[in-house]
Amino acid sequence: xxxxxxxxxxxxxxxxxxxxxxxxxxxxxxxxxxxxxxxxxxxxxxxxxxxxxxxxxxxxxxxxxxxxxxxxxxxxxxxxxxxxxxxxxxxxxxxxxxxxxxxxxxxxxxxxxxxxxxxxxxxxxxxxxxxxxxxxxxxxxxxxxxxxxxxxxxxxxxxxxxxxxxxxxxxxxxxxxxxxxxxxxxxxxxxxxxxxxxxxxxxxxxxxxxxxxxxxxxxxxxxxxxxxxxxxxxxxxxxxxxxxxxxxxxxxxxxxxxxxxxxxxxxxxxxxxxxxxxxxxxxxx
Amino acid sequence: xxxxxxxxxxxxxxxxxxxxxxxxxxxxxxxxxxxxxxxxxxxxxxxxxxxxxxxxxxxxxxxxxxxxxxxxxxxxxxxxxxxxxxxxxxxxxxxxxxxxxxxxxxxxxxxxxxxxxxxxxxxxxxxxxxxxxxxxxxxxxxxxxxxxxxxxxxxxxxxxxxxxxxxxxxxxxxxxxxxxxxxxxxxxxxxxxxxxxxxxxxxxxxxxxxxxxxxxxxxxxxxxxxxxxxxxxxxxxxxxxxxxxxxxxxxxxxxxxxxxxxxxxxxxxxxxxxxxxxxxxxxxxxxxxxxxxxxxxxxxxxxxxxxxxxxxxxx
Numbered sequence: 001x002x003x004x005x006x007x008x009x010x011x012x013x014x015x016x017x018x019x020x021x022x023x024x025x026x027x028x029x030x031x032x033x034x035x036x037x038x039x040x041x042x043x044x045x046x047x048x049x050x051x052x053x054x055x056x057x058x059x060x061x062x063x064x065x066x067x068x069x070x071x072x073x074x075x076x077x078x079x080x081x082x083x084x085x086x087x088x089x090x091x092x093x094x095x096x097x098x099x100x101x102x103x104x105x106x107x108x109x110x111x112x113x114x115x116x117x118x119x120x121x122x123x124x125x126x127x128x129x130x131x132x133x134x135x136x137x138x139x140x141x142x143x144x145x146x147x148x149x150x151x152x153x154x155x156x157x158x159x160x161x162x163x164x165x166x167x168x169x170x171x172x173x174x175x176x177x178x179x180x181x182x183x184x185x186x187x188x189x190x191x192x193x194x195x196x197x198x199x200x201x202x203x204x205x206x207x208x209x210x211x212x213x214x215x216x217x218x219x220x221x222x223x224x225x226x227x228x229x230x231x232x233x234x235x236x237x238x239x240x241x242x243x244x245x246x247x248x249x250x251x252x253x254x255x256x257x258x259x260x261x262x263x264x265x266x267x268x269x270x271x272x273x274x275x276x277x278x279x280x281x282x283x284x285x
Numbered sequence: 286x287x288x289x290x291x292x293x294x295x296x297x298x299x300x301x302x303x304x305x306x307x308x309x310x311x312x313x314x315x316x317x318x319x320x321x322x323x324x325x326x327x328x329x330x331x332x333x334x335x336x337x338x339x340x341x342x343x344x345x346x347x348x349x350x351x352x353x354x355x356x357x358x359x360x361x362x363x364x365x366x367x368x369x370x371x372x373x374x375x376x377x378x379x380x381x382x383x384x385x386x387x388x389x390x391x392x393x394x395x396x397x398x399x400x401x402x403x404x405x406x407x408x409x410x411x412x413x414x415x416x417x418x419x420x421x422x423x424x425x426x427x428x429x430x431x432x433x434x435x436x437x438x439x440x441x442x443x444x445x446x447x448x449x450x451x452x453x454x455x456x457x458x459x460x461x462x463x464x465x466x467x468x469x470x471x472x473x474x475x476x477x478x479x480x481x482x483x484x485x486x487x488x489x490x491x492x493x494x495x496x497x498x499x500x501x502x503x504x505x506x507x508x509x510x511x512x513x514x515x516x517x518x519x520x521x522x523x524x525x526x527x528x529x530x531x532x533x534x535x536x537x538x539x540x541x542x543x544x545x546x547x548x549x550x551x552x553x554x555x556x557x558x559x560x561x562x563x564x565x566x567x568x569x570x571x572x573x574x575x576x577x578x579x580x581x582x583x584x585x586x587x588x589x590x591x592x593x594x595x596x597x598x599x600x
Contacts, residue, residue, distance in 0.1 A: 132535030140557030247439045258432035265427030283485040
């Protein structure tokens, strides 16, 4: 076997073996929640909206693992069923952010000059806004639903993706392969899409993961404040808000959604940080 | 330096004018006609409608309305609350003190714990101490302030009732006691940011050639750490502390709601829920001015601290 083929054959196995245990745990956690998001309604032991007013709020028991809320609804089932909505919005946000952010970041990094100036200025401007505050004001005043929320969060997260992709592109732009591609007379579009994009891919993916985490936290915060959510639907943020007065009887009403949010956000952050460090050699900030 | 400061100030003022236009447009963007929005829950008598049309100059073109509003805003007159009828500026002023006290306490906590923890993590890079600190920071960053707040209320309000968990209390020591738990809830996320920024900045400095050279020259460990590492870490850390002042704003909103603190942030949520647009506009404009002023000051402070940046700007 030639050395090149050997290196190729050996490379994936070696990199797999070097995955630290924390990443495996984080990935497993994320997969569990992904499973619940897709199959939640099938897995949930009870109908999440089924009320048992005679029972009311009750602590965890054999019948209700995480107890019940003020209307006697099963907290465990509501937690599971809320996973889908909790992840769906942020996933759309992450995809939108990365599509917009990565293309603008590539443009700014590749063309430089005035293109870079304009894109970076506007990105810096949006970056300086306190995101949640903007979301509260805009979504609250316009009384928007899911799609407005997605659009606003994607808008305020996009500077992060732009900046990260831009600096990854700038790190690549001086390398010989870009000059070689230019010398061969390849078009700008082809160089950016076929040559630069694959080399900044790792940055783009880790950026998307961190934007996803931000979006989860903003979505939960808005739901907690009851801004832009439909009342009654199972939702981690609204569960936390409704559970405030029930903690003396059943702590799980707020502990369960809180732990779910932390578990999803932390596991994706750990994976994203790891990917970021491997892609750039820098620590996550 | 002064030229730079002047440039930043002019850009900030232009930005503030642009933001004020967007904030004013909120009124027109809100669902329903302008009159019904401004009427709120009051009965729609012809007299009241006429009064509202007059007060907000609704018969004039949009840009003229904006001109009147901006003119008032420049004199700190943001109109009156639809709900209570009180002037927006006095509402904002009455709510500001608690938020500033809360933010100051959280800021001190975050800095005092975050900076040493970040430095320690960088010094122990890759070892168990670093892993523990880094992972705690990720957890703290992933925990929404309102969830942390709720759990603190359970711990110190229900299980071990040693600290107040509701309201702001009276001035003085009582206020301080009431702000302990909210400040911790807010400081957790802020501290995590400080840890990560400090660790990343320290690792960056530690990998520089001048550090290797300083050690190679046989300088004492303490001298290398203090004169070479800390001095260079200070700049990015100070800049990140400045940005904390901005990040604290949305966090404070959530914490104030959880602990029923009558502050700036809970006012914002109340006004948005009550569709009290003039109050929302006033709060949004004040927040925008605050964010813009802080980021300009952080920028200028970095320049004052770092001779290299000063040189770059002079050119």
